[in-house]
Amino acid sequence: MAEHAAAAAPKLELVDVVKRYGDRTVLDGMTLSIDEHEVVCLIGPSGCGKSTLLRCVDLLDPIDAGAIRLDGQAITRPGVDTNAVRRRIGIVFQSFNLFPHMSVLDNVTLGARRAQRRDRVDAEAQARELLDRFGLGDKIDEFPNRISGGQNQRAAIVRALMSDPEILLLDEVTSALDPELVGEVLGVIRELADRGLTMVLATHEMGFARDVAHRVCFLHEGRVLESAPPQELFGSPRHERTQQFLQRVTEAGRL
Amino acid sequence: MIAPARESALSGFFRQEGARAGVIAVVSTVVFFGGAALAVVNSPNWPRVRDQFFSGEDFVEAWPDVVGGFWLNVQLFFWAMLLIPVVAMLVAVMRSLRGPAFAPIRLLSVVFTDVFRGVPLILLILLLGFGVPALQIAGLPRGATFWGLVALTLSYSAYTAEIYRSGIDAVPESQRSSARSLGLTQMQALRFAILPQAVRNVVPALMNTVVSLQKDVALISVLGVRDATREAQIITSRTFNYTPFLAATVLFLLVSIPLTRYVDWFTARDRRLRSQAQV
Ligand SMILES: Nc1ncnc2c1ncn2[C@@H]1O[C@H](COP(=O)(O)OP(=O)(O)O)[C@@H](O)[C@H]1O
Ligand SMILES: [Mg+2]
Numbered sequence: 001m002a003e004h005a006a007a008a009a010p011k012l013e014l015v016d017v018v019k020r021y022g023d024r025t026v027l028d029g030m031t032l033s034i035d036e037h038e039v040v041c042l043i044g045p046s047g048c049g050k051s052t053l054l055r056c057v058d059l060l061d062p063i064d065a066g067a068i069r070l071d072g073q074a075i076t077r078p079g080v081d082t083n084a085v086r087r088r089i090g091i092v093f094q095s096f097n098l099f100p101h102m103s104v105l106d107n108v109t110l111g112a113r114r115a116q117r118r119d120r121v122d123a124e125a126q127a128r129e130l131l132d133r134f135g136l137g138d139k140i141d142e143f144p145n146r147i148s149g150g151q152n153q154r155a156a157i158v159r160a161l162m163s164d165p166e167i168l169l170l171d172e173v174t175s176a177l178d179p180e181l182v183g184e185v186l187g188v189i190r191e192l193a194d195r196g197l198t199m200v201l202a203t204h205e206m207g208f209a210r211d212v213a214h215r216v217c218f219l220h221e222g223r224v225l226e227s228a229p230p231q232e233l234f235g236s237p238r239h240e241r242t243q244q245f246l247q248r249v250t251e252a253g254r255l
Numbered sequence: 256m257i258a259p260a261r262e263s264a265l266s267g268f269f270r271q272e273g274a275r276a277g278v279i280a281v282v283s284t285v286v287f288f289g290g291a292a293l294a295v296v297n298s299p300n301w302p303r304v305r306d307q308f309f310s311g312e313d314f315v316e317a318w319p320d321v322v323g324g325f326w327l328n329v330q331l332f333f334w335a336m337l338l339i340p341v342v343a344m345l346v347a348v349m350r351s352l353r354g355p356a357f358a359p360i361r362l363l364s365v366v367f368t369d370v371f372r373g374v375p376l377i378l379l380i381l382l383l384g385f386g387v388p389a390l391q392i393a394g395l396p397r398g399a400t401f402w403g404l405v406a407l408t409l410s411y412s413a414y415t416a417e418i419y420r421s422g423i424d425a426v427p428e429s430q431r432s433s434a435r436s437l438g439l440t441q442m443q444a445l446r447f448a449i450l451p452q453a454v455r456n457v458v459p460a461l462m463n464t465v466v467s468l469q470k471d472v473a474l475i476s477v478l479g480v481r482d483a484t485r486e487a488q489i490i491t492s493r494t495f496n497y498t499p500f501l502a503a504t505v506l507f508l509l510v511s512i513p514l515t516r517y518v519d520w521f522t523a524r525d526r527r528l529r530s531q532a533q534v
Contacts, residue, residue, distance in 0.1 A: 096427040
């Protein structure tokens, strides 16, 4: 059944999604479809709605119109078990991800222990294995303020992976980091991409997007203005707006 | 670099940057307070004031009754300290629930804080302490002390709920989002992720509330309940000597000064630990 469904429907689908904050329409008929194993980067100027899109997909903000589908099933319908949907989707934010009053291990296992009501021993075994794999094996008992920003973000990614999410959403997870710490976090994301995890990344790291993304989407006025493989979008953008944006990014030395 | 934060107010008061500075601090303190004392003692009415307010005899005589009354203040303080954090937390949590379904609960919380913060505590004590027993509703306690405690709890809970709420609001939004994204319910997110941080944020503010509560338990005396203030008043109206009030004052100071010192010490330590935590 799973295979059939995967062939029939994209992993994640946004159809005419509208999201408003007060009178400001942030997502204005956003339509976007992401296949299983696909890595998609969202780019666009600050305030264009990248974070809003990711928050809406994880049901952290309600949408005002349209639909979001996961494996062909609308998750934005009333009556859907939002907590169950959220466990199928992982999300990591730009900053303040880990809970500062908990050790790395407790942070990583909180969802498993409290939301999934899994056995602590079992959850901790899985957490240790994941933390080990991402180079945090010696930090499990540390508190977030005792480890670096890069280690914080890696632990946050591990925490999001604990429920074996089908999609991982990453919202500028390296923007708040010191430059020398960016690489280690991007390394983790690259590894996840290689393993075939479906991911949507809002990012300002154009070089990384070019490297790791299967497709790059440029957001403008609440919609996807242009969507293409990275070589194409960065090499020969079709829309003037995209060109202007990439021009500015290049001038800022980020491409 | 962290030295200023390490000192409590008292140790900072006589801070010595060398022996000479220490001597200067002591001398100037003696001169200042000595001068102030001399000015009072030499004022024309001092002998009368001394007999009226500082009579050793009256002090000793009033002491047992005032201490007996003070015991009621201590009990009130104790019960209020148990009740206020619970009620306040409930009100604060109700207010921070999100989503349209919780709108009535949020409204209830807003009305609670607006009303009980808006009414002067002394009026609330009078209203509940005299009003509710007068209604003679079957099953409700009639004791003035009980309703005084209720008034204290309601008023302080309203303030404390706002303190909690400011602590909750200070937790970054992505903390709540992170918790929810793990599949935690709203209540679980509050309990495990948000509230521990929120409470830690406002510990100094909470402790100042405790100091102020410790004094406000004296307001219960407006109900005629025989607490320390009331006992002092009773004796005063018989002897026309005000020394019993001094006895009550001393009792309250005996509790509030150590409490205040402790709060200062704790706040300074808290600040130091926090500044160290920033790697
Ligand atoms: N909770 C909110 N309330 C009101 N406006 C918001 C809120 N979140 C985001 N916005 C607005 O929505 C727009 C898009 O924000 P965002 O999705 O964060 O953009 P991006 O991540 O692309 O920089 C911005 O103009 C922002 O001010
Ligand atoms: Mg953003």
